Amino acid sequence: MNALVGGRIANLTRVQLEGMIGERRPVIVDIGAGDGKFVYRLAADQPDAFCIGIDANQDNLLKQSKRVRRKPTRGGKDNILYLVSRVQEITDELQSIADEVFVNLPWGELLHGIVVPKPELLSSIRRICMPGAPLRLSLYHQTAGAPTPLVLADLPELTPAYLDSVVMPGLEQSGFQVTDVCRVGSEEIRQIGTTWARKLAQNQLAEAVQVEATATRPLQRQTGDTPPSPSGKNLAGTHSASYTFKCSGHPNIRGTHHKTVEFTRDNEITGRATCVLGVAADFSLADLQNIVGNVTVEIAVGDSSETFHATVNPAYGDSERMIFRKSRLPTEQTFAVDLDKPASQFTRSFIRSLSDPDASIMVTVKQK
Ligand SMILES: C[S@@+](CC[C@H](N)C(=O)[O-])C[C@H]1O[C@@H](n2cnc3c(N)ncnc32)[C@H](O)[C@@H]1O
Structure with a gap:
């Protein structure tokens, strides 16, 4: 520019x-x-x-x-x-x-x-x-x-x-x-x-x-045009709604990245994927694309949970990776920007529970 x-x-x-x-x-x-x-x-x-x-x-x-x-x-x-x-x-x-x-x-x-x-x-x-x-x-x-x-x-x-x-x-x-x-x-x-x-x-x-x-969204949907989310709620409306998906823990989850958080549909990651907090995620791109505006995200594993906030990138369009960034770089893989808590700011005990390969992790994205 x-x-x-x-x-x-x-x-x-x-x-x-x-x-x-x-x-x-x-x-x-x-x-x-x-x-x-x-x-x-x-x-x-x-x-x-x-x-x-x-x-x-x-x-x-x-x-x-x-x-x-x-x-x-x-x-x-x-x-x-x-x-x-x-x-x-x-x-x-x-x-x-x-x-x-x-x-x-x-x-x-x-x-x-x-x-x-x-x-x-x-x-x-x-x-x-x-x-x-x-x-x-x-x-x-x-x-x-x-x-x-x-x-x-x-x-x-x-x-x-x-x-x-x-x-x-x-x-x-x-x-x-x-x-x-x-x-x-x-x-x-x-x-x-x-x-x-x-x-x-x-x-x-x-x-x-x-x-x-x-x-609002770049292109407004017509009334009745919005597919229902798995939770049965209409995520494109102005009322609050939430979408929950599941992912698994992995021994290579380190959670040390200072700028991002990521969930991936891949089953395997290397130790270099320091922003990944869940693998084998079962989110659907179509459902995620119905979420707009500011969101609160809760990651729950066992009895513990941690939350963060971000703002959805309307240009998100990746069916394999869901990235949250502190910055405003709106790449296709970026689900949301203005992240207020990158991976490195999660408590270390929480990150340890995500590194258990048997961990079942629930991620809830709540639209404000
Ligand atoms: C009447 S002036 C108003 C300037 C200022 N907003 C103000 O109120 O004093 C309109 C301005 O719009 C700019 N402009 C016109 N078409 C534009 C475009 N496509 N993209 C960016 N600026 C444009 C013009 O160069 C001009 O400076």
């Missing part, structure tokens, strides 16, 4: 980005960041967060990108990254990175893709979001008395009927659940706090539509 470092473009890999983010949370992404000032203020107000501003136009971002490279006393920040790209061209590298996404007063193809709507563009925004991440969207809306800005000239008017019948279904079909829609006037537009918002708010007749949505 094209990172803007000071005044020049540098290629940045996903692994390097993970390294920059480290333990910082939340990760906030501003799409169509314009001059990047909004994201700068977010980063200044939330030093524990990591903020990413994306814009197709490098010139827009230049000034802020140089500013963040200065010394901290002169406005420098190490919790911001500016990326130069059309959002549609970047999403693989940013997959599931964001805990919160803003799209403030877009124009051009970004605005068209939301208002018309275009599934490719909306899905690219969706892919950046972690499941459960809020999307905060503001769309400029032209009113009768105000001159038509060029950016709106060939777009349909955002009437309540058009919003209900076209814009909101477009978002929902691309994996967002819309939670709030409201029409606001010039004072609320000013409070959005971006440069463009301030410009638009000078017109007393200006109106905007603000939409709050939450990322």
Whole structure:
């Protein structure tokens, strides 16, 4: 991906980005960041967060990108990254990175893709979001008395009927659940706090539509489309549900990995598989793919159990391995990211019971 470092473009890999983010949370992404000032203020107000501003136009971002490279006393920040790209061209590298996404007063193809709507563009925004991440969207809306800005000239008017019948279904079909829609006037537009918002708010007749949505699955299932899980509960709904599978212990289970936990369908592992906590697992990919959002996982063996938490990766698609990672590397084998307890943090007595080849281990994944 094209990172803007000071005044020049540098290629940045996903692994390097993970390294920059480290333990910082939340990760906030501003799409169509314009001059990047909004994201700068977010980063200044939330030093524990990591903020990413994306814009197709490098010139827009230049000034802020140089500013963040200065010394901290002169406005420098190490919790911001500016990326130069059309959002549609970047999403693989940013997959599931964001805990919160803003799209403030877009124009051009970004605005068209939301208002018309275009599934490719909306899905690219969706892919950046972690499941459960809020999307905060503001769309400029032209009113009768105000001159038509060029950016709106060939777009349909955002009437309540058009919003209900076209814009909101477009978002929902691309994996967002819309939670709030409201029409606001010039004072609320000013409070959005971006440069463009301030410009638009000078017109007393200006109106905007603000939409709050939450990322669900990338593609929503139709009602009645969801296969039941073995526990007989519908895991794709919004209520909590759980899925339990069985696996076996193995003498090579060491549980010393500092970043991951894994369950595998393989019967055998070597001593190098330090993240594996159960072999011969009988989970089914189809059932696991019905689980979304934040999960609590309980591993039970004999009378003891230990739990951990993580967030499901919507791109998971491996029928043999189920990996939980501390990082956000959303590979196909990664069932969940943001793991809060890697193998090395389990008690050693618990790991010893998993290394008994006769151990019968029950793993319950509970959706919150
Ligand atoms: C009206 S400006 C708003 C900037 C900023 N959000 C604000 O409120 O001040 C819209 C921005 O969207 C960017 N943009 C348009 N299409 C885009 C795309 N496909 N991907 C990323 N940025 C895009 C433009 O380059 C422009 O900077």
